[in-house]
Amino acid sequence: MEKKITNMRAIVEKFAEAMNLLSVGKPMHHQRVAYLAYQIGDAMGYSRDEKSELIYGALLYDIGSVFLPEKEGVEYSFCELSKAGVGLIGDVQKLTYVRDIFNACRESYTGIALNELPKYAVFSQIIDLASRVSTMLNPNDAALNQVQDICDTISELSNGALSEGVVESFLKLAEKEYIWFEALHQPEVFLSYISDSNDITLDDVIVLSKFMSRIIDFRSQYTAMHSSGVAATAVRLAEIMGMSEDECKMMMIAGYLHDVGKLKVPKAILEKNDKLTDEEFNVVKEYAYYTYLLLSGIPGFELISSWASLHHEKLNGFGYPFGLAADDIPMGARIIAVADIFSAVAEIRSYRQGMSREEVIQTLADYVETGALSRYIAGILIQNYDDIYSIRDEEVRKEGARYFASAVDSDDEE
DSSP, rough: OOEEEEEEEHHHHHHHHHHHHHHOOOTHHHHHHHHHHHHHHHHTTTOOHHHHHHHHHHTTTEEEESSSSSOOOOOOHHHHHHHHHHHHHOOOGGGGHHHHHHHTTTSOOOEEEEEEGHHHHHHHHHHHHHHHHHHHHOOOOOOOOHHHHHHHHHHHTTTTTTTTHHHHHHHHTTTTTTHHHHHHOOOOGGGGSTTTTEEEHHHHHHHHHHHHHHHHHHTTTTTTTTTHHHHHHHHHHHTTTTOOOHHHHHHHHHHHTTTGGGGSSSSHTTTTTSSOOOHHHHHHHHHHHHHHHHTSSEEETTHHHHHHHHOOOOTTTSSSOOOOGGGGOHHHHHHHHHHHHHHHHHHBBBTTTOOHHHHHHHHHHHHHHTTSSSSHHHHHHHHHHHHHHHHHHHHHHHHHHHHHEEEEEEHHOO
């Protein structure tokens, strides 16, 4: 039996923080949605397992935003987000109920009684309501000063965009003052509803991190397969270098999550087809630090965190985010660095086509000569170029097929 590496509560805590990077100007938004959804579900008498499903559905409710244009001042409806997000879940068996929640979303619930709705349609309504309330809450005002206006707004949606029964349950819950205090000031209390005894193995984390890599990468067609390529390349390098089975699994996770901080980078910068300005590059550089912040707090992730978050450090000391000296850069981070450059230059980007074999090899050699990459690891990749490229290409094609299928489904629903 595979040993536990961490616990689900720690994973969920950092996932909520990662998703908040997408919610500019709405601090603690996903924590609030999860907290409110749980409390509404509790008020409606759902079981512990059902309320757990509500929490995960709430945390994932807007993953479809990766396919939708980023427009200032535009708030997409829950149904728009749900329709766009279904394809992202794909083959993650543990999240099939989230897909069911998304698929159960309706534009209108006029004339439909609560007892006529399937369970996941009710869950869809609960999460929709929770996200609306979270968006309306102003952290700069006292919680109780906002209750009446929020309740009036939600009441107007009853038996239309929201089911009357769900609205009534929320309004009853809204009479409890502490709900508003916690929702505004301490929504992370929802984590206490998740057991920290739930064992999470390396294999579990691989599945979850691969899913997370889609949220990271699918925001742009030019990076849609990047993390899958980095993970496949890094694992093959680790195998050739004689790393253990568990180390190779951790390398795969680090590859999938190495760009998680990039969730904070605006899509306009990711897809810019010209050289970045100094100010834009500073935004990009900062994402490596966010990767460090998100991964370093997870128990059992010590190696994974250092490998993923230090992949932009350079042996010549001019990397980021910490500007580490060569002796302070772990071997795992050096492997991810080589895999990252290799995958990036082989890919089609907004500003160029993918490089040829000769161009890729020359680029790696140039990085080695400037002191950015490990000569030893780059040499292994070059010596095993065809083998590693083939493995990377197979993974990239599979993930690319998922991306384009999901993107087409999203477009068809609009």
